[in-house]
Amino acid sequence: xxxxxxxxxxxxxxxQAAGADAFLVTSNANLYYAVGQVVAxxxxxxxxxxxxxxxxxxxxxxxEHTVYVRxxxxxxxxxxxxxxxxxxxxxxxxxxxxxxxxxxYEAIFRPAGIMNGTPAIQRARSVKTEAExxxxxxxxxxxxxxxxxxxxxxxxxxxxxxxxxxIEREMRRAGNLGIFRVFGQSMEIFMGSVLAGDNACxxxxxxxxxxxxxxxxxxxxxxxxxxxxxxxxLMVDMGGNFTGYMTDMTRAYSVGKLTEKAYRAHQTAxxxxxxxxxxxxxxxxxxxIYNRSVEMATRSGLDGCYMGVxxxxxxxGHGVGIEVNEPPVLGVRxxxxxxxxxxxxxxxxxxxxxxxxxxxxxxxxxxxxGNEKLTVLEEGIIxxx
Amino acid sequence: xxxxxxxxxxxxxxxQAAGADAFLVTSNANLYYAVGQVVAxxxxxxxxxxxxxxxxxxxxxxxEHTVYVRxxxxxxxxxxxxxxxxxxxxxxxxxxxxxxxxxxYEAIFRPAGIMNGTPAIQRARSVKTEAExxxxxxxxxxxxxxxxxxxxxxxxxxxxxxxxxxIEREMRRAGNLGIFRVFGQSMEIFMGSVLAGDNACxxxxxxxxxxxxxxxxxxxxxxxxxxxxxxxxLMVDMGGNFTGYMTDMTRAYSVGKLTEKAYRAHQTAxxxxxxxxxxxxxxxxxxxIYNRSVEMATRSGLDGCYMGVxxxxxxxGHGVGIEVNEPPVLGVRxxxxxxxxxxxxxxxxxxxxxxxxxxxxxxxxxxxxGNEKLTVLEEGIIxxx
Numbered sequence: 068x069x070x071x072x073x074x075x076x077x078x079x080x081x082x083q084a085a086g087a088d089a090f091l092v093t094s095n096a097n098l099y100y101a102v103g104q105v106v107a108x109x110x111x112x113x114x115x116x117x118x119x120x121x122x123x124x125x126x127x128x129x130x131e132h133t134v135y136v137r138x139x140x141x142x143x144x145x146x147x148x149x150x151x152x153x154x155x156x157x158x159x160x161x162x163x164x165x166x167x168x169x170x171x172y173e174a175i176f177r178p179a180g181i182m183n184g185t186p187a188i189q190r191a192r193s194v195k196t197e198a199e200x201x202x203x204x205x206x207x208x209x210x211x212x213x214x215x216x217x218x219x220x221x222x223x224x225x226x227x228x229x230x231x232x233x234i235e236r237e238m239r240r241a242g243n244l245g246i247f248r249v250f251g252q253s254m255e256i257f258m259g260s261v262l263a264g265d266n267a268c269x270x271x272x273x274x275x276x277x278x279x280x281x282x283x284x285x286x287x288x289x290x291x292x293x294x295x296x297x298x299x300x301l302m303v304d305m306g307g308n309f310t311g312y313m314t315d316m317t318r319a320y321s322v323g324k325l326t327e328k329a330y331r332a333h334q335t336a337x338x339x340x341x342x343x344x345x346x347x348x349x350x351x352x353x354x355x356i357y358n359r360s361v362e363m364a365t366r367s368g369l370d371g372c373y374m375g376v377x378x379x380x381x382x383x384g385h386g387v388g389i390e391v392n393e394p395p396v397l398g399v400r401x402x403x404x405x406x407x408x409x410x411x412x413x414x415x416x417x418x419x420x421x422x423x424x425x426x427x428x429x430x431x432x433x434x435x436x437g438n439e440k441l442t443v444l445e446e447g448i449i450x451x452x
Numbered sequence: 453x454x455x456x457x458x459x460x461x462x463x464x465x466x467x468q469a470a471g472a473d474a475f476l477v478t479s480n481a482n483l484y485y486a487v488g489q490v491v492a493x494x495x496x497x498x499x500x501x502x503x504x505x506x507x508x509x510x511x512x513x514x515x516e517h518t519v520y521v522r523x524x525x526x527x528x529x530x531x532x533x534x535x536x537x538x539x540x541x542x543x544x545x546x547x548x549x550x551x552x553x554x555x556x557y558e559a560i561f562r563p564a565g566i567m568n569g570t571p572a573i574q575r576a577r578s579v580k581t582e583a584e585x586x587x588x589x590x591x592x593x594x595x596x597x598x599x600x601x602x603x604x605x606x607x608x609x610x611x612x613x614x615x616x617x618x619i620e621r622e623m624r625r626a627g628n629l630g631i632f633r634v635f636g637q638s639m640e641i642f643m644g645s646v647l648a649g650d651n652a653c654x655x656x657x658x659x660x661x662x663x664x665x666x667x668x669x670x671x672x673x674x675x676x677x678x679x680x681x682x683x684x685x686l687m688v689d690m691g692g693n694f695t696g697y698m699t700d701m702t703r704a705y706s707v708g709k710l711t712e713k714a715y716r717a718h719q720t721a722x723x724x725x726x727x728x729x730x731x732x733x734x735x736x737x738x739x740x741i742y743n744r745s746v747e748m749a750t751r752s753g754l755d756g757c758y759m760g761v762x763x764x765x766x767x768x769g770h771g772v773g774i775e776v777n778e779p780p781v782l783g784v785r786x787x788x789x790x791x792x793x794x795x796x797x798x799x800x801x802x803x804x805x806x807x808x809x810x811x812x813x814x815x816x817x818x819x820x821x822g823n824e825k826l827t828v829l830e831e832g833i834i835x836x837x
Binding site: 094095099103104105106107108123124125126127159161162163164165166167168169183185228229231232233235236239240242244245246248251252253255256257258269270271272273274278282283284285286287310311377378389 | 479480484488489490491492493508509510511512544546547548549550551552553554568570613614616617618620621624625627629630631633636637638640641642643654655656657658659663667668669670671672695696762763774
C-alpha cells in the first residue's frame with residue numbers, strides 16, 4: 068500500500084466509527100496528507116471503493132481515479148455517469164471550511180446526514196506513520212543544525228529583528244519552505260519568533276505559548292525591534308518546515324549574565340521537560356501531564372511567570388505535523404490519551420520581568436515504550452557574548 | 453472621526469443597503485480594518501449606535517465599548533445586561549468563517565435573518581481612504597527600494613532559491629512584516645516568488661498569475677532550486693507588506709541576452725500596462741480592460757503564452773490592500789466598475805518556453821481622473837551579468 072493509501076485507510080477507520088459513507092477533503096493540509104501533494108480540487112473518499120480526485124489545477128496530473136473539473140458541481144454528474152452512488156452521510160471539514168463552501172457541497176451531494184469531519188481527520192493525522200516520523204526526524208535534524216549557528220549570527224548592538232532575519236535566512240538556505248502552517252484562521256505568524264528582554268512580557272492576541280509586541284498592529288506577535296542589551300535573555304522559537312512536516316524547537320540565549328532567578332527558572336523548565344519526557348508514554352492523559360507541570364512551577368515559586376506573565380498560556384505542549392497546532396494539546400481540559408506515533412512539541416517556558424523569556428522546547432515522538440526526542444541540541448542558556 | 457470610524461461607516465453603508473441590523477466581525481484582516489489592530493475577539497457593529505469590541509486576548513485593552521469575554525456566548529448576555537437588543541438580521545463573514553463557527557454565532561444571536569457579509573465588507577475595503585492610500589504608498593516606496601538592490605544580490609551560479617533568500621532578507625531588513633496575507637484558505641505562498649527559466653512554465657494549483665514547481669509537493673509554487681544560467685529570464689514577484697497594507701510588484705531580469713521573442717513579449721507587456729493605465733479610471737469595467745489586454749496579446753501573436761503557457765491565468769490584475777487578493781479582479785466575468793480609491797496590481801506577463809517569464813507588475817490607485825502608480829522603478833529587463 069502506498070503511504071497515501073495508509074493515510075486514507077486511517078481516515079476511513081474514523082469514518083466507519085462515526086458512520087460516514089464518504090468524506091470530501093478540500094483543504095490544502097488535508098489534501099497534502101491524503102493525496103501527497105497540494106492540488107486545487109476535491110478528494111472524494113468513499114468508505115469503500117477507490118477514492119476519486121477531482122482536480123481544477125494544476126494541469127498535467129494523471130491517474131485512473133483522477134478527473135478534471137471546472138467546478139465542484141460536476142462531481143455529482145461524473146459520479147452518476149460512473150454509477151457511483153451519492154453518499155447518505157457525508158463528512159466535510161467543518162472546522163476549517165468556510166460556511167458558504169459547506170453550503171455549496173451540501174447542495175451538490177444532498178446527503179441525508181452531513182457531519183463535521185475535522186475531528187476525525189485530525190485524529191487520523193495525530194498518529195504518524197513510520198514514513199511521516201522519518202520526515203519529522205529529517206526536519207528536526209535540519210532545524211537543530213540551523214540553531215547551532217545562532218551564536219555565530221549574533222553581533223553586539225543588533226536588534227531582535229536583525230537577529231531574526233539572519234536566522235530566517237539560514238533556515239531558508241537549509242531548505243525551510245518558509246510557510247508556518249497553522250490550523251484555523253485566527254493564528255498567524257511569520258516564520259516564528261525571537262523574543263528579547265521584556266518584549267516577552269507583551270501579551271499577544273494569538274494562541275502561541277508566548278507573545279511579543281511584534282512590529283505592527285496588523286501582526287502583533289514576536290520581535291519588536293528591541294536592541295539586544297547586556298542582561299537580557301533571548302528566546303528563539305522558529306518553525307522547522309523542511310519536509311512538509313514541521314518541528315517546533317526553542318532555545319534560550321543571553322547577552323552576558325542573567326539574574327539568578329532566570330537561571331533557576333531555566334533549570335526548572337528543563338526539569339519540567341524531563342518530567343514530561345518521562346511521563347509521555349502510551350496511555351498517559353494530556354491534562355494530567357500538564358497539571359503536573361503546573362505543580363512543579365508552583366513548587367518552585369514560579370507559577371506567576373509560567374508560560375507568560377501578564378497573559379499565561381494554559382498548555383505546555385501541542386501536537387505537530389503538517390500543521391504546527393495539531394491535536395493533542397497538553398493542556399487544561401485535554402483528556403486525550405497518548406498513543407505511539409503521536410508527535411508533540413513540549414515547551415515549558417518562564418517569563419522573568421526585567422530579563423526576558425527562558426525555557427526550552429523540543430519535539431518528541433511517542434513510541435511504544437516511551438518517546439524519542441527529534442530536535443537534539445545543547446539545552447542550556449547560551450551566552451552570546 | 454477616527455480612521456477606524458470611517459471604515460466602520462463604510463461597512464455600515466453596505467449593511468444598510470443589504471438591510472442588515474448588525475455585523476459580527478471576527479477575522480483578523482477585517483478586525484485590523486475595523487479596529488486598527490488584530491485582536492482575538494469579536495467586533496459587533498450595529499447599524500446604529502456604538503460598535504462593541506468583545507475581546508478574549510490580548511489583556512490590557514481599554515475603551516468605553518471594549519468588554520473582555522472568555523467565549524462568544526457571553527456576548528448575548530452582556531448585550532442583554534446593557535439593554536442592547538439582539539439583531540433581527542445579522543451579517544457574518546460567510547466566505548471565510550468556518551462552518552462550525554458560523555453555527556455557533558447563529559446559536560448565540562438567533563437572528564430571524566442571517567446573511568453572508570463577506571461581499572459587503574470586501575466592497576467597503578475595496579475603496580481605500582486617503583490614510584490607507586498613504587500606507588500603500590509607503591509600502592510601495594519601500595518595496596521599490598528593495599527591488600533596486602536586486603542586481604547587487606546576484607552572484608553567477610546561484611539558484612533561484614538562493615537569490616530569493618537574499619531578496620527576502622533585504623525585504624525583512626527594510627521592515628517587511630513577512631506574512632503574505634491572502635483571502636481564503638486555498639492560496640498559500642511564502643513571501644512571493646522568484647521564477648527562473650522554464651520553471652515559469654510549471655503549473656501550480658494556486659490562483660496566482662504564474663506558477664512554478666516550488667521546492668516541495670506540500671507547497672508547489674515558486675522557486676524550484678533552478679541554477680541561473682545564461683539565456684534565462686528571471687521574474688521576481690514578492691509581496692510588499694511593510695505597513696499592514698500590501699503592494700504587489702514584479703520585475704524581470706536576465707542572465708545575459710535573451711531571445712528576440714522574449715524582449716518583444718516584454719515590450720508587449722509594457723504596452724498592455726500602458727493601455728491599462730490609460731483605461732483604468734472611474735467607471736471603467738474590469739472585464740472590458742482585461743479583454744482588451746487579451747486582444748493586444750493576440751495581435752502580437754503571443755496569446756498562447758499570455759499569463760502562462762500550460763496553464764493560463766484568466767486575469768491581468770487584482771485589488772490589493774490588507775490582503776493581496778482583494779476585489780476587484782481585472783479578469784473574465786468581472787463586471788465591477790472602477791471607483792476612485794480602488795487599488796489594483798496590474799500584471800501583464802508572458803511565459804516564453806526555453807527562456808522563462810517576462811513582463812511587469814505595478815500597483816496603481818484609481819484617482820478621480822485617472823490613476824497613480826505606487827511602485828515606481830525602472831521597468832525594462834535588467835541584465836544581471
